[in-house]
Amino acid sequence: HLQNIVDFGKHVMKQFFGENYVHHGEIIQLPLDFVRQLCLKIQPERPESRCDKDMDTLSGYAMCLPNLTRLQTYRFVEHRPILCIEIKPKCGFIPFSSHVSQEIKHKVCRYCMHQHLKVANGKWKRPSKYCPLDLFSGNKQRMHFALKSLLQEAQNNLKIFKNGELIYGCKDDQDCVSDWNELACHLKPFFFPSNGLVSGPHCTRTIVKELIHVITMTLLSSTDACRAGDMKTVPVSQGRSYCEASAFNKELVRNGKHKLESSGLPRGCLLYKTLQAQMLDTLDIEGLYPLYSRVEQYLEEFPEERSTLQIDGPYNEAFYEKLLDLSTEDDGTVAFALTKVQQYRIAMTAKDCSIMIALSPCLQDECSEQRPVVLTSKSRFTFSVSVLDLDLKPYESIPHQYKLDGKIVNYYLKNVQAKDDPVMSNLFKENEDCTLVLHKV
Numbered sequence: 001h002l003q004n005i006v007d008f009g010k011h012v013m014k015q016f017f018g019e020n021y022v023h024h025g026e027i028i029q030l031p032l033d034f035v036r037q038l039c040l041k042i043q044p045e046r047p048e049s050r051c052d053k054d055m056d057t058l059s060g061y062a063m064c065l066p067n068l069t070r071l072q073t074y075r076f077v078e079h080r081p082i083l084c085i086e087i088k089p090k091c092g093f094i095p096f097s098s099h100v101s102q103e104i105k106h107k108v109c110r111y112c113m114h115q116h117l118k119v120a121n122g123k124w125k126r127p128s129k130y131c132p133l134d135l136f137s138g139n140k141q142r143m144h145f146a147l148k149s150l151l152q153e154a155q156n157n158l159k160i161f162k163n164g165e166l167i168y169g170c171k172d173d174q175d176c177v178s179d180w181n182e183l184a185c186h187l188k189p190f191f192f193p194s195n196g197l198v199s200g201p202h203c204t205r206t207i208v209k210e211l212i213h214v215i216t217m218t219l220l221s222s223t224d225a226c227r228a229g230d231m232k233t234v235p236v237s238q239g240r241s242y243c244e245a246s247a248f249n250k251e252l253v254r255n256g257k258h259k260l261e262s263s264g265l266p267r268g269c270l271l272y273k274t275l276q277a278q279m280l281d282t283l284d285i286e287g288l289y290p291l292y293s294r295v296e297q298y299l300e301e302f303p304e305e306r307s308t309l310q311i312d313g314p315y316n317e318a319f320y321e322k323l324l325d326l327s328t329e330d331d332g333t334v335a336f337a338l339t340k341v342q343q344y345r346i347a348m349t350a351k352d353c354s355i356m357i358a359l360s361p362c363l364q365d366e367c368s369e370q371r372p373v374v375l376t377s378k379s380r381f382t383f384s385v386s387v388l389d390l391d392l393k394p395y396e397s398i399p400h401q402y403k404l405d406g407k408i409v410n411y412y413l414k415n416v417q418a419k420d421d422p423v424m425s426n427l428f429k430e431n432e433d434c435t436l437v438l439h440k441v
Ligand SMILES: O=P(O)(O)O[C@@H]1[C@@H](OP(=O)(O)O)[C@H](OP(=O)(O)O)[C@H](O)[C@H](OP(=O)(O)O)[C@H]1OP(=O)(O)O
Pocket: 156, 348, 351, 352, 393, 397, 404
């Protein structure tokens, strides 16, 4: 299983994301006693919602990954201060598939719809104003808004580490730190090293603005090329480039502006590559589910074929090659259905991965090709960008995805859209006041 995870990173995700962004890790052997002690030590630290999963304490094998809160541009550990921003951007496009049955899915993105269900279920206390389409727009104003929203309501989409230690974001499901003054205290030596800025609300705002600027610039930077770089899954123009529920969009509409800018992402940047991989979901779960059922039916008849079809690996070169087939014509075969299912699993993985941006202050003479640099008003940083959590989503999770999609959309239609829509909300009001009169017939 571990070998599969490593191979998947090495042979598949590196091709989609690029050599420098993906760290596939390696398998190591550990003494069982050490693993048992480690398990006991970390158990009380794990968020409650994660406690349904257990650490493997029996095999003696583990995956060793580099510490991505540190710079990845140097092979040896550096002992200078490091900031790391972890962003889980989620799905950055609106489905364009003709299989979508509810019009709302062509207007409001899944993240924004899901927010309402998550708040109703108690996963989060408040909805976030973050919309992935703003972050993926490539438009600096929209990206700034998205990042500010993440800083306001981090949920599980933003974490900030200083020297490897979490200083901002959710430690567990309940405990979310969102004190900007405290954050500014941590960041001040990075952004204003000569201490020329007095403290107070103005100082906090300035520091947060600088932080957002640095994140935007690093997200738009291109520090790698990849094999699938020229593979165009879908032209971005095919889907809607903004989400109607985005607070940024609503604000524009309120101000009488109806045109939302989408500058597009530079092709080499990690956001662009993430979006391209996400867009391998060309059919939407509604179009994909019948194809999954076709594969399932085949496997029921021929269970021994499961390994030939490479459903659970091996994730090798041959597996990657099959993913490049973007034909849309369904010839009714299992082969067609399987390709779409595997592409969907890649897309799901890319929709749930995280981006790690590591930043370290540097001097003017330290920039080179290997060490990209980003500038702020009073400092300069060398940085690296990596992608985290690239375990292929299981084939078995597809029915769950299908059900969840229905739940998210239905909840939104019933509880949010109906109230936002003036015609519908008037209907609700009238209904509240109406009296039912029964006549004898
Ligand atoms: O379905 P989603 O969009 O809620 O994503 C799940 C994530 O929830 P989120 O929306 O980020 O709060 C969820 O995140 P949390 O564990 O809740 O922080 C997981 O990442 C889950 O993946 P897996 O099933 O553990 O492999 C994710 O499930 P997958 O759908 O990616 O399998």
